[in-house]
Amino acid sequence: MGKNFKDNLLTADEMRNEIVRLQKAGKKVVFTNGVFDILHVGHLTYLEEARNLGDILIVGVNSDASVKVNKGDKRPINSETNRAFVLLGTKFVDYTVIFNEKTPEKLLDILKPDIHVKGGDYRKKDLPETKVVEKNGGEVKILSFVDNISTTEIINKIIEVYKK
Ligand SMILES: Nc1ncnc2c1ncn2[C@@H]1O[C@H](COP(=O)(O)OP(=O)(O)OP(=O)(O)O)[C@@H](O)[C@H]1O
Numbered sequence: 001m002g003k004n005f006k007d008n009l010l011t012a013d014e015m016r017n018e019i020v021r022l023q024k025a026g027k028k029v030v031f032t033n034g035v036f037d038i039l040h041v042g043h044l045t046y047l048e049e050a051r052n053l054g055d056i057l058i059v060g061v062n063s064d065a066s067v068k069v070n071k072g073d074k075r076p077i078n079s080e081t082n083r084a085f086v087l088l089g090t091k092f093v094d095y096t097v098i099f100n101e102k103t104p105e106k107l108l109d110i111l112k113p114d115i116h117v118k119g120g121d122y123r124k125k126d127l128p129e130t131k132v133v134e135k136n137g138g139e140v141k142i143l144s145f146v147d148n149i150s151t152t153e154i155i156n157k158i159i160e161v162y163k164k
């Protein structure tokens with residue numbers, strides 16, 4: 001753990017070394033990934049649930065370029081480092097790592113967490129990363145979903161309220 005919350009944004013190689021150390025010390029390492037552009041209560045509920053599955057929660061944060069590929073040219077609203085820092089400021093997230101690919105498969109193959117989770121808007125069998133997690137002896141879990149809250153809805157509300 002770094003001295004300041006921003007110290008826990010690591011590179012993939014630094015994160016792998018840290019995971020080896022943590023697992024040797026008997027810690028269960030949970031991983032998730034996503035964009036987390038404007039953090040909301042659905043995210044926090046989900047991150048809390050993820051953290052409670054183990055001892056350490058790592059979030060793979062999509063780079064700005066990979067957000068554009070996944071969510072379109074107008075996104076993200078917040079930069080990759082700011083999204084990673086906001087996550088580290090919550091009481092649930094221990095480490096963040098930025099990844100630049102369309103999916104987290106390559107990152108998961110490096111990190112090899114014990115558990116990989118996504119929210120209830122995903123199905124395990126449809127996740128491209130399920131294969132690589134299970135190949136490395138990890139487990140994939142889908143968590144619950146908080147209805148009627150998303151970053152897109154927040155953006156649409158702001159547009160509605162401020163439009164002329
Ligand atoms: N309402 C919610 N309840 C529980 N989990 C959620 C919720 N919204 C998102 N998640 C989970 O949080 C992670 C990051 O999701 P993401 O940043 O895409 O959220 P979002 O609000 O759906 O964003 P957007 O509207 O931009 O698509 C994903 O793993 C997703 O499953």
Ligand SMILES: O=P(O)(O)O[C@@H]1O[C@H]([C@H](O)CO)[C@@H](O)[C@H](O)[C@@H]1O
Pocket residue numbers: 033034035036062066070101102103104118127128129
């Ligand atoms: O924030 P999102 O849109 O839930 O994050 C995406 O999740 C994808 C998911 O893991 C299925 O592969 C991932 O591929 C994508 O890069 C985003 O992280």
